Amino acid sequence: MKILFVGEALSGFGGTETVIKKLTQFIENDTQEQHQYMLYFLCRNNKFDKTWLINKKTFFEYAKLNISFIRKMQYVNSLTKFIKNYQPDVIISFDITTCELAAKAIKKTQLSIPLVSWVHYSLEHKKHPECVTYADYHFAISRGIQQQLNKRGIANDKIFTIFNPVTNHSDAIARPDPNKPKTFIYIGRLKYEGQKRLKDMFDTFAQITGNWVLHIIGNGSDKALCQDYVMQLGIENKIKWHGWQPEPWDYVKKNIKQINALLLTSSFEGFGLVLVEAMSYGIYCISSDCPSGPADIIQNDINGKLYPLGELDILRTEITAIIDGKVLPSSEQIKISIKSFYDDEYYQNVKQRLHWIINHFN
Structure with missing residues (x-):
């Protein structure tokens, strides 16, 4: 399975980065199946931290134009060329606006590739939340986001609610003695x-x-x-x-x-x-x-x-x-x-859902 992750450049310091880094690490370490991935970032400048991307498979497309629709055209054209060359089995968009751009790029390629939204924030607090409807399927990281997708007319059979993962640590962080603050x-x-x-x-x-x-x-x-x-x-x-x-x-x-x-x-x-x-x-x-x-x-x-x-x-x-x-x-x-949030169960769930999406897409 070849997975293309697409989205706008990230600061390098948030929870989205943590989860992307972890999921791509699971893919790299998978001994049962051989998978490939690429992280494709749409960038307006180079002023973001890339430390978290060390040793990750990445591609950066820079468009510094201030005119929005021209910048978007550049993104769509460059992404179209990349998709034709990379030939992914599935594309995952990790932000709202990129859902629209990725959908247009897929259409231009004339390839049959499912697009999955995987947004990491509340849709109610972002501009143009309607862009999420360009995706064919959706990974919702909480029940609240699932409900926000429903509100925009997306049926439950197109949504897979998969909570973000965490590592099960063998140790615990202790509490202070009662006489301490x-x-x-x-x-x-x-x-x-x-x-x-x-x-x-x-x-x-x-x-x-x-x-x-x-x-x-x-x-x-x-x-x-x-x-x-x-x-x-x-x-x-x-x-x-x-x-x-x-x-x-x-x-x-x-x-x-x-x-x-x-x-x-x-x-x-x-x-x-x-x-x-x-x-x-x-x-x-x-x-x-x-x-x-x-x-x-x-x-x-x-x-x-x-x-x-x-x-x-x-x-x-x-x-x-x-x-x-x-x-x-x-x-x-x-x-x-x-x-239920620990790593192993999470990764198996993601894999099963992606295989299902690929096998059931038109």
Whole structure:
């Protein structure tokens, strides 16, 4: 099976990159079947990190033109030539707008190749979500995205809901001793409001007393704004900024070492990969019940807690309960709760679905 992944250039620091890197690694290491893949990126400039693509099979098409429809024509023409040469069995688009471009390129080749959408964000929060309908089939990374696809007239028999994968780690990240500060962590982009709504997290902690510390791993355009706001709230001494880390969980194990809970205050997600990553180390998670993803992962009081989006009083109550000594589920119980997300089951599911799509396409 030859797979062509197509999409716009990625920053190199997000969850989409993590999952693409992992899936292509599974393909490379598959000893049962011989597969090939290529990552084809549509780029407007060269200002993005390529470190995550080291040793990956990649192709970059650059179009610097500012006129949108001419730029798209260039993308379609170059992609058409590439498809004719590469002759993939299936094409997977990992963003919305590329679904349209890839569909037009396939049509120009006059080849019979199925196109699968595999978007990693909420369709409700992106421009031109209707472009996803150009795909023949769809991998939905959460039930929320499945529902958003249904809303756009896509039938369930064209959708395969496959949650993002996580590695089953043999070790666990311990919790601090009871006499030490309760330790919380956030890992992700630093967005004051917008998607990540770190302002909600800071406002909540500003109203919490007790012995606690919040570690923040990540970077973003709102870093200075977040740090200034923390100082305004007077909690700067309880928040530790670690910056972006290429291997965040290795960094946590080496430098932070002990965690009580991971926090996510997002207004929307595609999946919420950081939640299952944390749980794979036995970490309890508190998240907003945002669209979409967290509700597929968190089971209340079994591996974490969901709170209604924007209900900061409830978030404060949950965090305060941990600070006051709430007994949390064991690390082992948390790890077992996400067994359906682990790597082996994920890759077998993806392979089966792709084979089915190829065999059933016109």
